[in-house]
Amino acid sequence: MRSLTIARREFGSFFATPIAYVYIAIFLVLSGVCTFFMGDFYARGQADLLPFFEFHPWLYLFLVPAIAMRSWAEEKKSGTIELLMTLPVSTTQTVIGKFLACWTILGLALLMTTPLWLTVNYLGSPDNGIIVAAYIGTWLMSGAFLAISQCLSAVSRSQVVAFVLSVVVCFIFVVSGSDIVIDAFKNWANNLVVDTVASFSFLTHFDAMAKGVLAASDVAYFVLVTASWLFASVIIIDENKAD
Amino acid sequence: MIVVDNLSRHFHRLKAVDELSFTIKPGEIVGFLGPNGAGKSTTMKMLTGFLEPTSGSIEINGQNMPGDAKALQEVIGYLPEGAPLYGDMTVFQFLCFIAGVRGLKGKRRKARLQNVIEQVELHDVLNRQIDKLSKGFRHRIGLAQAIIHDPDILILDEPTDGLDPNQKHEVRELIKKLSKEKIVIISTHILEEVSAVCNRALIIHEGKKLFDGTPYELQCRSRYHQAITLHFSYAADISGLAEIDGVEEMEIDRETGDITLFPEPGKLIMAPVTEHVSHFRLPVDKFTIETGRLDDVFREITIGKGA
Numbered sequence: 314m315r316s317l318t319i320a321r322r323e324f325g326s327f328f329a330t331p332i333a334y335v336y337i338a339i340f341l342v343l344s345g346v347c348t349f350f351m352g353d354f355y356a357r358g359q360a361d362l363l364p365f366f367e368f369h370p371w372l373y374l375f376l377v378p379a380i381a382m383r384s385w386a387e388e389k390k391s392g393t394i395e396l397l398m399t400l401p402v403s404t405t406q407t408v409i410g411k412f413l414a415c416w417t418i419l420g421l422a423l424l425m426t427t428p429l430w431l432t433v434n435y436l437g438s439p440d441n442g443i444i445v446a447a448y449i450g451t452w453l454m455s456g457a458f459l460a461i462s463q464c465l466s467a468v469s470r471s472q473v474v475a476f477v478l479s480v481v482v483c484f485i486f487v488v489s490g491s492d493i494v495i496d497a498f499k500n501w502a503n504n505l506v507v508d509t510v511a512s513f514s515f516l517t518h519f520d521a522m523a524k525g526v527l528a529a530s531d532v533a534y535f536v537l538v539t540a541s542w543l544f545a546s547v548i549i550i551d552e553n554k555a556d
Numbered sequence: 557m558i559v560v561d562n563l564s565r566h567f568h569r570l571k572a573v574d575e576l577s578f579t580i581k582p583g584e585i586v587g588f589l590g591p592n593g594a595g596k597s598t599t600m601k602m603l604t605g606f607l608e609p610t611s612g613s614i615e616i617n618g619q620n621m622p623g624d625a626k627a628l629q630e631v632i633g634y635l636p637e638g639a640p641l642y643g644d645m646t647v648f649q650f651l652c653f654i655a656g657v658r659g660l661k662g663k664r665r666k667a668r669l670q671n672v673i674e675q676v677e678l679h680d681v682l683n684r685q686i687d688k689l690s691k692g693f694r695h696r697i698g699l700a701q702a703i704i705h706d707p708d709i710l711i712l713d714e715p716t717d718g719l720d721p722n723q724k725h726e727v728r729e730l731i732k733k734l735s736k737e738k739i740v741i742i743s744t745h746i747l748e749e750v751s752a753v754c755n756r757a758l759i760i761h762e763g764k765k766l767f768d769g770t771p772y773e774l775q776c777r778s779r780y781h782q783a784i785t786l787h788f789s790y791a792a793d794i795s796g797l798a799e800i801d802g803v804e805e806m807e808i809d810r811e812t813g814d815i816t817l818f819p820e821p822g823k824l825i826m827a828p829v830t831e832h833v834s835h836f837r838l839p840v841d842k843f844t845i846e847t848g849r850l851d852d853v854f855r856e857i858t859i860g861k862g863a
């Protein structure tokens with residue numbers, strides 16, 4: 314219950330400052346640009362949203378750390394963390410509250426892309442079940458990006474440091490399944506290691522989701538990544554809240 | 557009731573708080589005194605559960621501080637140093653948020669909100685954004701958030717820092733009004749505040765307790781306590797003054813011409829001095845009994861022991 318009070322405050326503060334508007338606007342513009350110019354939405358001649366979802370990992374890579382970087386860094390810088398942590402709420406409740414608030418905004422941005430969905434339905438007859446599944450998948454993935462970014466925001470008082478760290482760590486999670494990384498491992502490691510590294514990648518797990526397959530293993534992967542990074546946040550904040 | 561026993565907190569090699577022990581009973585308004593960096597804020601942060609002690613224990617109302625932190629934080633109100641607040645919220649939103657986190661609901665929430673807004677006089681700024689308010693208002697909002705749940709224990713870190721004299725007066729009156737049957741701990745480096753608000757003073761320096769007693773006892777430590785300062789309207793024979801029974805020493809301020817007579821420890825010299833003055837018809841135009849200069853005592857305690 315108290316998590317929700319925290320979440321409501323966070324959510325409000327995103328809209329009291331222009332952060333939420335800027336995030337949503339940039340997300341909409343960029344996802345549009347990616348879909349139509351880089352994804353060849355029209356030239357493909359298929360009524361689906363694959364070119365739209367395909368670029369999401371790369372959009373989140375920069376946009377999610379940007380919206381999450383202030384979560385803890387600003388609390389530390391302004392000293393409000395002292396106020397927050399001496400209120401009768403546990404660190405876990407606070408972490409969950411902050412996550413929920415930010416995740417709702419990411420979801421809101423996704424909701425605002427529905428005109429694209431309507432357009433596809435106008436142009437042809439896509440499988441709407443696939444699109445719903447892909448929306449759920451991308452929202453789950455954004456949660457994983459968010460958990461990583463919020464956790465790293467707790468590491469430093471500086472939002473810039475938090476942003477750079479988050480982008481780097483998210484980048485590792487995104488590319489670990491790409492050929493560059495896999496090739497680097499293939500030469501010396503056995504298959505088990507290569508498979509393990511590849512299985513850490515957001516891309517590997519999101520690929521199927523973008524095509525509308527919500528496999529239990531992929532869902533579980535994103536939920537687990539999110540949960541473990543949130544848990545890490547709790548530990549980090551308890552350790553260094555006073556620094 | 558707060559029982560602090562052998563409390564220590566180290567930051568790397570620095571001992572911020574060093575084996576501090578004290579007990580505070582309900583009804584006491586304790587002034588935490590000390591130079592900057594003496595460990596006042598660190599002690600308060602440990603009392604409120606923000607920092608964990610390196611060693612030693614804190615027991616509040618029979619419960620252990622880091623252990624039962626969440627339960628204890630329900631009964632503690634805390635104003636952190638510098639009154640940090642969420643600047644992007646309006647005053648009313650902020651107070652509602654704190655009330656929500658504190659679990660206040662329905663009628664009680666409405667009543668408490670009204671009560672603190674009235675007590676701290678925030679009517680005029682309720683819908684203003686906190687960032688755009690003056691420092692005085694920010695401190696008052698910080699105070700309002702600390703008392704919104706009517707806590708048994710109120711811990712205020714430099715509540716009057718940066719306020720103008722009128723605002724200081726208001727905050728002090730508020731603290732005095734609040735404090736029946738409660739424990740109030742305020743930290744400050746303004747000494748007049750201690751004699752104005754507190755009924756107990758604790759001086760700490762370099763993490764150690766150097767003085768624990770009433771503000772009056774603190775004044776008694778001053779060599780100016782019960783000293784008499786005289787001024788003559790024209791030059792007069794003052795040689796006899798130092799010989800008066802009970803006077804230990806006489807000091808003359810060459811700039812103002814004020815003469816200060818210091819009593820021997822424990823003696824009252826007002827009667828013999830007035831007798832001497834009237835007997836010799838000395839032209840006195842100023843006669844003051846000093847209560848004690850806290851600044852001097854503070855310097856003596858903190859620098860004397862620190863060196």
